[in-house]
Amino acid sequence: MPEPSVPLIPPRPAPAATRHFSWRGRKARSVAYQVLAVLAIALLGWLLVSNTLANMRLRGIQSGFDFLWQPAGFDIGEGWLSYDSASPYWKAFLVGIVNTLRVALIGCVLATVLGTLLGVARFSRNALLRGLSYGYVELFRNIPLLLQLLMWYLLFIEYLPPSSEALSIGKAIFLSKNGLSFPSLAWEHGQLQFQLPVAGEMQVEGGSALSPEFMAVLLGLVLYTSAFIAEVVRAGIASVPKGQHEAGASIGLSRARSMRLIVLPQALRLIIPPLTNQYLNLTKNSSLAVAVGYPELVSIANTSLNQSGRAVECIAIIMLVYLLLSLFTSALMNWFNRRAAIKER
Known part of the structure; x- marks a missing residue:
């Protein structure tokens, strides 16, 4: 005869966890x-x-900061915003911020491109290319940035020809002591038209122009920062296992395509964090532009300080602006880092 079935007794549910707040607890002490x-x-x-x-x-x-609404009383050599000496101080600071962003954004882009090329060149089979890349990195990262800015500025204003004898490329680009002039787009008669620079007896007229101060700052920042970015890229590529290179070769990819499609995407997750530091350094190093007369934030703040006597306020504005720029750059790069991270399944 079959054995009688024994009813199963359901297990007793575990008692609900109760949280007791105590000042002796680790969490309470941490918050306190x-x-x-x-x-x-x-x-x-x-x-x-x-x-x-x-x-x-x-x-x-x-x-107090009431001086920001008073007339500044000084001119600014260059800037994208309309400004004159009768404009208030806050507009002068705004011009300085725009000039800082102008050189920082362009510098970050150019330094990234140049630094990436130099970092990849360190793995080239061509010994001459590897040597030139190594020499570039060791040269520019070991010379103080301030000296590089002064060197480029002196080269531009001392050794370039005057505007009346400007060097021309195809009669469209002119380089002289007054800077670099090149064609630009302008809105005329209801349509976009090219404006070509024209060399006159005294100066180059028309088109757009970059001042020697801007070019010296941009060139110095790009060459200096790209040397550090090259080392960041080199270290990121070196961290990728050698088997990944061999895997690319096994499916018929060339060395360049394997680097672009397989190695660099994997190295990117290690490159982005230190690359963020280099972007922050480039932005803050732009404050050295005051040494060559480029009217960025620190230069305009110094002039405003001498005019108004509000030293604490001007320094506080400089600190706040650079703090916000650094926080925004960090947040943007952290977002990009999360997007570039390898997703595990």
Whole structure:
């Protein structure tokens, strides 16, 4: 006879986890320490600001940011925004910020392209190309950036011909002590038209132009930063296993296509974090442009400081702008890093 079935007793559900808050717990202590640290920093900042303002009042020094709406009283040599000496200080700072972004954005793009080419060239089978890439990196990254900026600026203003004898390329591009002139697009008579520069007796007229100050800053930043980016790219490529190169060769890919389609995409996840640091360095190093007279943020802030006497306020504006630029660059590169990361299944 079959054995009688025994009813199964369902297992007793586990008791619901209860959370008891205790000041002796690790999490509670961690939160308490962080709150105390924030309060201490805030108190220290308040004491510093209040003490500074009190000392400034005792010495009869004006303070506050109301000067930003007063006429600046000085001209700016170049800029994309309309500005004259009657414009307020805030517009002068805005011109400086735009000039900083102008050289930083173009510099990041050019330095990335040049640095990537140099980093890839370090793995070339051509010994001469490898040697030239290695020599470039060791030369430009070991010379202080300030000296490079001064060197390029002196070369432009001392050894280039005057505007009346400007070097021309196809009668469309002119290079002289006054900078680089080239064709540009302009809106005339309801349509876009090319404006060609024309060499006159005194100067080159028409088209667009880059000042020698801008070219010196851009060239110095690009050559200096690309040397570091080249090493970042080289290290990223070297981290990819050798088997990946062999896998590309096994399916008939050339060495160049294997580098572009297989190796570089894998190296990118290791290249992006240190590449972010180089972008931040390039942006902050643009402040050295004041040494060659390029009117970026620091240069205009120094002039505003001398005109208005608001030293603390001008320095605070510089710090805030560079802080925001650095945070924005970091956030953008972190987003790109997440997009480029290898997704595991």
